Amino acid sequence: MCVTPVYFRFLTLSPKEVGERGPRWARREWGEKMEPWLGVSWALGILLLLLLLCWKKDHPRNLPPGPPSWPLLGSLLHLKGPSLLHSLLKLREQYGNVFTIYVGSQRAVVLCGYQTVKAALVDQAEEFGARAELPLVEKTSKGHGIFFSNGENWRQIRRFALTTLRNFGMGKRSIEERIQEEIKFLMEEFRKTQGSPFDPTFVLRRSVSNIICSVVFGERFQYDNSEFQALLYLFQQNARRVDTIWVQLYGLFPQVLKHLPGPHNRLFENYEEQKRYAARMVQKHEDTLDPASPRDYIDTFLIRMQQDSGNPSTIFHQENLIVSTLDLFFAGTETVSNTLRYGLLILLKYPEITERIQEEIDQIVGPNRAPAMEDRLKMPYTDAVIHEMQRFIDIIPLGVPHSVTCDTEFAGYTIPKGTFVFLLLNSVLHDPTQFEAPETFDPGHFLDDKGKFKKAAAFIPFSAGKRSCPGEGLARMELFLYLSTMLQKFALTSPIASEEIDITPEYSGFGKAPCLYQLCLIPR
Known part of the structure; x- marks a missing residue:
């Protein structure tokens, strides 16, 4: 209700007119119409005062500037x-x-x-x-799983996940063989392109996700499996939705936005759909579980749930199983596939680097056998390029x-x-005290004067300390085997000139991704 016209009308009356109309008129015409507005003003004023007081009160001394x-x-x-x-x-x-x-x-x-x-x-x-x-995590994983849990829940789940992944081959020959097998399927998909330009985004994501699927779900999926594609699409969509204004507003004002309809709710709906997918996989495992012969992460978790069934305080329950499964699936898919996709773009940008890698591959591996992890120590330039990709891509x-x-x-x-x-x-x-030219892509950051690989203390793309990524070993293995095999089998070319290729990243939530591009793979 607007009170301004009433206010100015009262001011334009002469004292005589006010007297003739009387104070009751003034109160009726001005005061009664002002009362609702004054009430709202008082409420807003008190709310603002409380916010200021709370803000001042919650501002501790000796904070960083x-x-x-x-x-x-x-x-x-x-x-x-x-x-x-x-x-x-x-x-x-x-x-x-x-x-x-x-x-x-x-x-x-x-x-x-x-x-x-x-x-x-x-x-x-x-x-x-x-x-x-x-707030987004509290609404989705609710303190369960590996990556966003705390306290004893986090300690036990992380320890269990690391042990289980190690038992199913992380760092051992068996997981290397799984990766090499999956890469063969990917090479077949690449050959189907027949040297034509294509976007590698989806085929790389599907291939890489199959590695963690083999450990977590005990199976790989065909690239055209509709249910598998739907799950990957949900992950991709939620990664993008983090950047929308509605989701960002939810992060600022969760107590208000949780009661309102809007696009932010789609993120939560997608997450619930992911949980339903994981729950169906868990049910399939329960129906065929053999406690004497666990097949994967889900089986091992279910066995531990049975062992702890009489413990009311156990953290090994259905919700932790589902959320930790999704955590592993996401971590084992997005970061590695994005790094590979970005890495290929960089190699298109710098064909002279690609040629040096292929020379090293030809010398150490040759054309007939698949690259293996034991080759990495003999391929310092390739190893340096992969490290520099991770550092530069960030x-x-x-x-x-x-x-x-x-x-x-x-x-x-x-x-x-x-x-x-x-x-x-x-x-x-990108610390200039640790890397000579941090904003430049230079494999020399990881090579000594004799061309041998050298470590860098500031190389922590997987973070460090207690919260470092538990899948670091698997990711490094994947990056080496995927890139070395691709460059062994194919020459990379771009539909546009290398000097015109833009390697500026696109930002999405907390992550980076390369811009969309196409490449051609020519069999060597």
Whole structure:
């Protein structure tokens, strides 16, 4: 209701007219129409005052410096730019390697540079070892699974997953054979292109996901399997939805948005559909389970559930099985397939690097047998290129958010318990004190003067410390075997000139991806 016309009408009356009309008219015409507006104004004023008081009250002393923060908005006005990464790196220039931001009302400390991130993840691993409790995660995995759980639940599930994956071949010959077998199917798909331009996105994702499927589900899927394609599509869609304004608003105001309809709910619906898929796989395993002969991760988990059936506090239950299965499936699909896809784009951009890799493959492996992990030590240039791909691509530039487990003294500041922590892996992998030309793709970052492979302490694409990726060994094996086999069998060409190829990344949520492109594979 607008009160302004009534207000101005009252002001234009002369005292005589007011007297003639009387005070009751004034109260009726102005006061009664003002009352609802005044009530709303008072309510908004009190709400604003409470927000200011809460904001001031929850602003501890000795925090790292940072940009001004406002109620509800936090530091969002200072996080403008093409991506959150660019905004944080800009704030680093002003506030240094340790600074504070507010994401809505949630306080977060940002750590940058190799020495700073190492001090947190390695030197104070226990204090920085918790996972941030994000609203989106609380709505989806609800503290279950491997990647976003905390405390005893996380410790037991992670230990169980590592042991199970190791028992089913991670780091051993059996998983290498599974990868080599899957690569054969991929090579057949590549031959079907007959040298024509194609987008490698989907075929790479389907092939790589089959590796983790063989360990988690005990089987691989045909690339045209409709149910398998639907699951991959759900993962892909949710990875994109994280960047939508509705989902970002949910992250800021979950208590409001959870009651409202909108596109953000589609992300949760997709996740529930993923859980239903995993539940169907679990049911199939239950129907055919032989406790004396477990076939995969799901079987092993079900056996542990049976063993703990009399323990009311066990963390080995159906929900943890389903969520941890999805965690492994996603981690074993997206990061490796995106790295491969991005890596192929870089090789198209720099054909001279591709030629040197193929020369090394021809010399060490030859044309007739499949590349094997034992070849990697004899192929320093290939190994250096793969490491440089991971460093340069920087697939998860912000890392996965942590939180501190207690009030923590760090770098001369005090970080209160529960504070989110962004450990910028990008600032480590692109640290000029650790890499001579961090913004340039140069395999020399991992080669010594004699052309032998050399390690780099700041190479932590899988993070470090207690929360490092449990599938790091599997991912490294996949990257070497996939890329070396592809370059053994095919020459890479691009429909456009190499100097016109754009290797600038696209940002999606917490991750990077290459722009869409096409390539041609010519049999060698």
